[in-house]
Amino acid sequence: MSRLITLTTDFGSRDPYMASVKGVILSRCPDARIVDLSHEIAAGDIREGALFLAAALPHFPEDAIHFAVIDPGVGASRNAIAARFAHFIVVCPDNGLLTLVSRNMPILEARVITNPAVMLKTISATFHGRDIFAPVAAALASGTPFSELGPVTSKLVTLDLPTPERLSTGVIRGEIIHVDRFGNLITNVRRATISDSKPREFRAGKYTWIELSRTYADAAPGSSIVLFGSADYLEIAVHLGSAAATLGLTRGDAVQVLL
Amino acid sequence: MSRLITLTTDFGSRDPYMASVKGVILSRCPDARIVDLSHEIAAGDIREGALFLAAALPHFPEDAIHFAVIDPGVGASRNAIAARFAHFIVVCPDNGLLTLVSRNMPILEARVITNPAVMLKTISATFHGRDIFAPVAAALASGTPFSELGPVTSKLVTLDLPTPERLSTGVIRGEIIHVDRFGNLITNVRRATISDSKPREFRAGKYTWIELSRTYADAAPGSSIVLFGSADYLEIAVHLGSAAATLGLTRGDAVQVLL
Amino acid sequence: MSRLITLTTDFGSRDPYMASVKGVILSRCPDARIVDLSHEIAAGDIREGALFLAAALPHFPEDAIHFAVIDPGVGASRNAIAARFAHFIVVCPDNGLLTLVSRNMPILEARVITNPAVMLKTISATFHGRDIFAPVAAALASGTPFSELGPVTSKLVTLDLPTPERLSTGVIRGEIIHVDRFGNLITNVRRATISDSKPREFRAGKYTWIELSRTYADAAPGSSIVLFGSADYLEIAVHLGSAAATLGLTRGDAVQVLL
16 A cells, blocks of 8 residues: 655645645655645644644554644754654654654654655755655655664754643643634643643633533533543633633633642 | 445534444444434524434434434433334434424324333433434334334424515515535525516515526526525525625525516 | 646635546546646636636646636626647637736637537526536547537636836836745746846835845845746745734735836
8 A cells, every 4th residue: 555644834734835736745755645634724833833733643554654834944054854763753843843752653754854765856955845845755655764864863942832831839831722613722731731630720811710521511501511522631711612712712821720 | 135224413522422323223233234424514503403414314214213412401301202204214313303304294203212121221411412313213223113112293393494485575584594515505495485477686684686597507607696506495505605604695684586 | 648638726625526527527538637727726716717827837737627617607608619729729708818818828719619519508697617618628538520510719717917107217117926835935936027127126015125045045044035926927925934913014005116
């Protein structure tokens, strides 16, 4: 069976960028099976991309090649890299996109892409997605050994992401890191952060919750709740509504869990 | 040839939900051919999903498996079901999504999905798309018999959808049920509702039309017309413009056809 | 290997139009490999579609069939055509969509689609994407000879697109023809238009630039630059920001290059 190449970008789909990438991949690896993950990551938002990859990639079959290009530093000095994990390879700019996925799944080997044979002949200064990452993904899918991409690197850029803080008073201080399509407010407090403790209160903005719900429908329509979402992050939701719109909270706002 | 799995959801494509579903399907049925129908159904809008499925599914080849997840009641008591039609199978929450497609094409057999062997090992309370419906679609595509999903059910939830009313005065009263991307106002009055009668007038809001047009370009640019659209529903359109914006009409507004 | 069919439309993905097209194609050519290029071309915007095709199609492998339907004149007198290029075929309405792609790659033969055997049995007046272009793409992918579609035509509609003007004073006058997702302002001034000359100034609105940058990151965050983008068009960009929002410029606005 032909090799799977997934695409995660901030290219949108109104411009021809994503189409060009698909064209280059299919020209160089005609039987590649391309699967769109997202082209709607917020423009230039590496952190949103990092969260996306950490949630999505673990579900994919072994041997998938993941093309992940959110690349506001294109043409500057940031490296183009490929990172080999136990079950998959990611090709991406070295700008921190792998910060979160690599917390749970170690990178076995990363290489700086320098071999001109795996790139297009002419490299633009503004679109390495098409000129470098697409042909590299196609080359890997066609059997080019990982070791031929370029030299090993042991130091990748990592994002300085906000992590929840556990105060001596028994309070965990986190923050909202993402607002999803449904208006759910997803925080950086993971189930593991709380572990066995039974929280007695949750706070965000001027709101307070004393119960941890199990699912959205546990609340009356229009009411807000806190619960652990499908990726085990604490989130604030409104049943049949948008928590972001209803509560006026957004990314960056603080949350507190009182143990 | 490998089995076709289509995806219709309200997940959007900025969040990792749709990507996770694809990963689970491809992990369990590596040669599945996934085709995106829509991930942009309005969030939680079962009625819009029902209209979408009724318009789209009849065009697909036999044996397709349709994954349709608009699921505002996830984690509550609604069932997860699979419904077998003459030419395809749909896996979806039992919340009325099949109301319209099953009006024209009968459901031959529906089953409540209860067999843990066709689900992920751990089932979250908030994302059955990933944890139940995706592995079920993959199982069916891989040859798991329909009968192994769970017990037969004969009673499915149906939506209480507005249907056109035919008054003794010879007036058909319908309503706008969808506004499409072009701003066309699609009503629930079907060609069959009017059958052989020749309408002498159409009304919506403060507007009146006395002629039934054939296609958008029958009107001068910027002028509004009524016509039967591509799925045989009466619609109001503005040539090279948006009827919704031009006329200030939207979903739920009344229309009248005078016979 | 099965034949590639790409899709470029203004259908959006919330309505069932794009899904219906995929269903028709897969019903008539079950092993077609469908690749989405864009369904987000602005509604009815033939010029945006023409720009998109010119940027995207050259990257695709030989033998691809490109379905391109932005069709505001559907049902009126415009022809349905298929155009054979050296390396690919496009099926589209004859409304100027091929104006730009055919400037660089000549059309070898164009045919008006008239053969009912390559269409659906019933043709609606409002959705030729589904009823004509989809079955034609499927027929070509299944081996129907190009010559069977209908009679040869030698005259296609072309768009009257703004082209840069070179004044005797050594000034090139162009305009902004597209604003991309990142807010980059793409003009119709190509690298070839300037050729070997070294521009000494660029102007747009009340702004002036004296240097041609190489890539986005050449500017300080928030600062604007001019550069040649990935398709060799002059563009105005703001590093880590939107030039459209920052400078208040948009499609149709004039730009000047002083040589």
